[in-house]
Amino acid sequence: MRVTIADVAQAAGVSKTTVSRVLNTRGEVDASTAAKVRHVIDRMGYVPSSGAVGLARGNSRTVGMLVPSLTWPWMGEVLQGVVDTVEAADFGLLLFTCNRGAESVARFTHQVSARAFDGLLVVEPENTLGMLTALHRDGLPVVLVDDRGHHPEFPSVTAANAEGGAAAARHLLADGRRRPLVLTGPLRFGCVRDRLAGFRAACADHGIDVGQVTEGDFTEADGRARVGALLAEGRRFDAVFAHNDLAAIGVLGALRDAGLRVPEDVAVIGFDDIPVARHTEPSLTTVRQPMREMGETAARLLLARLAGHPSPSSPVVLPTRVTVRGSAPAR
Amino acid sequence: MRVTIADVAQAAGVSKTTVSRVLNTRGEVDASTAAKVRHVIDRMGYVPSSGAVGLARGNSRTVGMLVPSLTWPWMGEVLQGVVDTVEAADFGLLLFTCNRGAESVARFTHQVSARAFDGLLVVEPENTLGMLTALHRDGLPVVLVDDRGHHPEFPSVTAANAEGGAAAARHLLADGRRRPLVLTGPLRFGCVRDRLAGFRAACADHGIDVGQVTEGDFTEADGRARVGALLAEGRRFDAVFAHNDLAAIGVLGALRDAGLRVPEDVAVIGFDDIPVARHTEPSLTTVRQPMREMGETAARLLLARLAGHPSPSSPVVLPTRVTVRGSAPAR
DNA sequence: CTGAAAGCGCTTACAG
DNA sequence: CTGAAAGCGCTTACAG
Numbered sequence: 022m023r024v025t026i027a028d029v030a031q032a033a034g035v036s037k038t039t040v041s042r043v044l045n046t047r048g049e050v051d052a053s054t055a056a057k058v059r060h061v062i063d064r065m066g067y068v069p070s071s072g073a074v075g076l077a078r079g080n081s082r083t084v085g086m087l088v089p090s091l092t093w094p095w096m097g098e099v100l101q102g103v104v105d106t107v108e109a110a111d112f113g114l115l116l117f118t119c120n121r122g123a124e125s126v127a128r129f130t131h132q133v134s135a136r137a138f139d140g141l142l143v144v145e146p147e148n149t150l151g152m153l154t155a156l157h158r159d160g161l162p163v164v165l166v167d168d169r170g171h172h173p174e175f176p177s178v179t180a181a182n183a184e185g186g187a188a189a190a191r192h193l194l195a196d197g198r199r200r201p202l203v204l205t206g207p208l209r210f211g212c213v214r215d216r217l218a219g220f221r222a223a224c225a226d227h228g229i230d231v232g233q234v235t236e237g238d239f240t241e242a243d244g245r246a247r248v249g250a251l252l253a254e255g256r257r258f259d260a261v262f263a264h265n266d267l268a269a270i271g272v273l274g275a276l277r278d279a280g281l282r283v284p285e286d287v288a289v290i291g292f293d294d295i296p297v298a299r300h301t302e303p304s305l306t307t308v309r310q311p312m313r314e315m316g317e318t319a320a321r322l323l324l325a326r327l328a329g330h331p332s333p334s335s336p337v338v339l340p341t342r343v344t345v346r347g348s349a350p351a352r
Numbered sequence: 353m354r355v356t357i358a359d360v361a362q363a364a365g366v367s368k369t370t371v372s373r374v375l376n377t378r379g380e381v382d383a384s385t386a387a388k389v390r391h392v393i394d395r396m397g398y399v400p401s402s403g404a405v406g407l408a409r410g411n412s413r414t415v416g417m418l419v420p421s422l423t424w425p426w427m428g429e430v431l432q433g434v435v436d437t438v439e440a441a442d443f444g445l446l447l448f449t450c451n452r453g454a455e456s457v458a459r460f461t462h463q464v465s466a467r468a469f470d471g472l473l474v475v476e477p478e479n480t481l482g483m484l485t486a487l488h489r490d491g492l493p494v495v496l497v498d499d500r501g502h503h504p505e506f507p508s509v510t511a512a513n514a515e516g517g518a519a520a521a522r523h524l525l526a527d528g529r530r531r532p533l534v535l536t537g538p539l540r541f542g543c544v545r546d547r548l549a550g551f552r553a554a555c556a557d558h559g560i561d562v563g564q565v566t567e568g569d570f571t572e573a574d575g576r577a578r579v580g581a582l583l584a585e586g587r588r589f590d591a592v593f594a595h596n597d598l599a600a601i602g603v604l605g606a607l608r609d610a611g612l613r614v615p616e617d618v619a620v621i622g623f624d625d626i627p628v629a630r631h632t633e634p635s636l637t638t639v640r641q642p643m644r645e646m647g648e649t650a651a652r653l654l655l656a657r658l659a660g661h662p663s664p665s666s667p668v669v670l671p672t673r674v675t676v677r678g679s680a681p682a683r
Numbered sequence: 684c685t686g687a688a689a690g691c692g693c694t695t696a697c698a699g
Numbered sequence: 700c701t702g703a704a705a706g707c708g709c710t711t712a713c714a715g
Binding site for chain 4: 035037038039042049050051073075076078079
């Protein structure tokens with residue numbers, strides 16, 4: 022049978038209260054008593070039941086994480102950052118994905134109400150904002166990673182999207198490109214609007230007006246089809262800034278299909294720096310998002326909040342930087 | 353304040369026992385009483401505290417998952433399969449990685465002893481076998497995914513490694529290749545030995561003796577360096593079977609560096625079918641492991657075990673199949 | 684069909 | 700410095 026605090030108390034000849042005190046290192050215990058109890062604990066291999074402790078204390082020392090998908094190329098890095106940070110603080114991480122519609126959202130909110138965790142990290146799945154806002158208002162601490170929607174009511178950590186867009190522009194301009202095409206992600210995402218705005222501003226600084234902008238959906242197939250279509254109707258450009266790497270890979274395919282050379286005829290720069298980027302042909306120049314650091318930072322923010330510290334009122338912004346590879350070499 | 357079962361009982365004018373009965377749909381409740389209670393539950397938005405339920409029932413309706421790393425290319429698929437299955441059964445998933453040495457292993461076993469979860473899914477991190485065996489012997493249900501070590505004492509799900517190796521051989525032989533090089537993973541892994549044995553057997557069936565075998569470590573850098581070195585010392589082969597895609601990508605690099613054409617001079621086939629495989633130059637022919645299905649299956653096995661059903665005594669083997677791309681075209 | 688009571692394994696005032 | 704008792708929010712014999 023499992024050994025409980027009562028077993029330890031009995032074996033040590035003290036009360037459960039005293040055992041609890043040495044467990045939680047409250048100072049008010051006689052040194053020799055504490056030593057004796059500690060010895061018994063070790064000998065019996067006693068570990069407090071997390072469920073019982075949680076019930077008595079009213080918290081679970083567990084944080085939840087909600088993500089739209091686990092198979093996105095950069096999700097592993099975010100998760101690793103989160104798990105490392107959470108584990109180091111001796112918290113558990115409960116993982117959820119809401120990718121099967123209303124039913125899974127209901128299931129998730131149920132878990133929340135059941136108080137299975139103390140706080141929530143979220144890479145926002147679509148159509149969950151209402152739910153998240155409600156939970157947050159009911160007192161659940163929430164931190165957003167990569168706040169795509171720009172929700173100022175939540176603490177969040179994000180990459181420097183505008184600055185990243187600007188850096189992409191400067192990189193292309195330095196290479197002498199003058200007629201860029203921007204293949205954005207969905208414009209309802211704040212990060213997308215920021216990347217575009219940063220790119221535009223940097224181009225404007227060089228007297229270049231970004232005339233060609235087309236809205237994509239972040240997928241490879243869409244990037245390929247969309248740029249293929251533009252090429253077919255005779256549109257010309259000497260550079261493409263795709264708002265994520267997956268779409269950039271599609272762009273590479275479309276250019277190849279059209280017989281255009283990368284980077285000689287058209288330079289291509291992506292966003293994210295996912296693992297594949299090193300292995301495309303040519304390899305992909307891209308604006309790197311520090312996904313792991315974003316995960317770590319978000320987790321730290323949440324843990325601090327749970328420890329009673331106030332959260333920053335504006336988003337924590339982590340720097341991006343251009344990773345230069347073959348598709349858009351440095352001048 | 354949080355609404356508890358006592359609040360519901362009082363509002364409905366019944367005992368907590370009765371509320372508990374309708375919650376757990378025990379049949380012994382009067383229909384009209386049950387309806388009344390259910391109505392109050394809905395009106396008050398009552399959800400039982402998972403911690404309290406767990407303490408009273410002695411289980412947590414949560415499973416743990418232990419992985420060596422979250423950033424491996426195929427881990428996202430496994431995780432997605434696991435999470436989907438676990439969520440559908442209304443269980444929670446607690447995620448752990450033991451990648452920072454003894455300290456994190458200790459932390460993990462502590463969580464286990466704390467009874468934070470009822471069963472464990474594991475993609476085995478190195479040096480955790482002893483710990484896992486001990487936990488298993490102490491009664492923790494464990495299921496292994498991709499049992500690299502061949503541990504018959506655990507239920508496990510794995511890909512058809514030997515058959516996959518054989519399929520790789522048949523694919524190359526059908527294309528007329530006669531002098532293959534095998535770049536294995538670490539031979540201490542059971543899956544590696546199986547892939548090699550399957551490849552050897554299929555070659556033997558065609559009267560081909562696999563003379564060239566070299567042990568790698570599953571990384572791209574190693575694959576590149578190792579094959580580069582063999583080429584430099586004058587070794588020749590018309591095909592390479594790499595035991596994972598990452599190493600195969602390294603091989604592609606080494607061949608390119610040596611001025612050899614793929615697939616004309618040397619065909620290359622990998623193992624896994626990770627997302628990058630479609631985007632290498634040329635794209636990578638590879639033996640596909642159904643990672644998501646492996647995750648789903650492992651989760652189902654564990655849940656069945658927790659529900660009291662016996663686990664299969666031999667590994668559950670899921671089929672692999674060759675995904676044909678540019679690096680090793682079909683004849 | 685229903686309820687009072689004990690129990691799950693802890694923590695935390697409170698009293699000494 | 701230490702302990703008896705109540706309480707966290709449930710479930711489950713047991714009795715009626």
